[in-house]
Amino acid sequence: MKRRMLLSFLIVNIFCPLAGAKDLTWIRWDDPPIFIFSGPFKGQGVLDTVEGELRKKLPQYQHKTLEGTVPRVLKEAEGKSQICNAGWLDTPEWSKLFYFSTPVFVIPANGILLPKSRLDEVRNLAPYSLQKFLDSKKSWKLGVGRLYGEGIDEVLIKNNYQKNPQVITISTSLRVHKMLHSNRIQYTLGYPFEAVYYNELLNSKSDFVVHIPVTENSARVEVVVACPKTPWGAKVIADVDRALQNKALLEKFEKGVDRWLSAEDREKLAPARKEFYRKNYPSLK
Known part of the structure; x- marks a missing residue:
């Protein structure tokens, strides 16, 4: 036994x-x-x-x-x-x-994501910040699908993003990027690897989305x-x-x-x- x-x-x-x-x-x-x-x-x-x-x-x-x-x-x-x-x-x-x-x-930290074709329209805003975009591009729609961490979140809250007509709150990242690629919004926020991923997923070849850093948070x-x-x-x-x-x-x-x-x-x-x-x-x- x-x-x-x-x-x-x-x-x-x-x-x-x-x-x-x-x-x-x-x-x-x-x-x-x-x-x-x-x-x-x-x-x-x-x-x-x-x-x-x-x-x-x-x-x-x-x-x-x-x-x-x-x-x-x-x-x-x-x-x-x-x-x-x-x-x-x-x-x-x-x-x-x-x-x-x-x-x-x-x-690289969260920054602004927008189609490359729009870069010439914002070069005068460098060094870039989310607040400058909100102040200078009032006709542009910003799509947000989440919060983005220290610095950027403070700007969103300060600008009352949930009730701000310049900002559209969107339920998922996929929807955010589909709207960005179809010009229903003009820019969003995120990491540079999000831009690369959705460029590949949505097969964007002619006007792909790029990332630009913002001064509200650390570069890395x-x-x-x-x-x-x-x-x-x-x-x-x-x-x-x-x-x-x-x-x-x-x-x-x-x-x-x-x-x-x-x-x-x-x-x-x-x-x-x-x-x-x-x-x-x-x-x-």
Whole structure:
């Protein structure tokens, strides 16, 4: 009997190594090209890459997936659920809810997205700001599908965007970009990789959408893994940080970002990437 029990124990632990693993649930939301749930580019999102690679580097966990929304991310963090996400922004406000990893990559920040053909109409507004656009282009419609972080959000709120006739609130990013490509709105806000993604998805070749930075926020942002502010969350973040001390892994993350950046944006990002490594990973060569 004892031999039989010992044999069963060995079989479970040798052939089922995850039997004793702790669960780690990753929450994701459908917001291309951050996460891409469907269509021709399914699974090629910027954070699809980060999450997928981290799963491989954290075999001590049994990884699960939860599909939700950004509000759901916050709700789960407030409830201290054992749920992490592969990409968030480290701000004083969010740090009340989350523990953050060492940054996983650096990207150009949210800015204005508009058709390239309109650039000549706004060159006199440089250096660009959202407030200048709202003040100087009163006949233009701005489409917004979400909030965009510190700096830009303050401008939207200051201009009472939900009741402002210059601003159209649109339910999804896909609708925002369809309206932009069909000239039903003249500009929107977002990351440069959103412009590249929707240019490809909507097959825009003649008048593609471009990104221009704005003065209301930083030129670059660093993205971090976020887990709830609990002892469990602190342990996961410590494990993530150990996994991140790997140049090849970080380069895979960069490749995932570069898939959705133009050659010009990649070139502009190069100095920031050097600083990213110097500041966050000085021991990696």
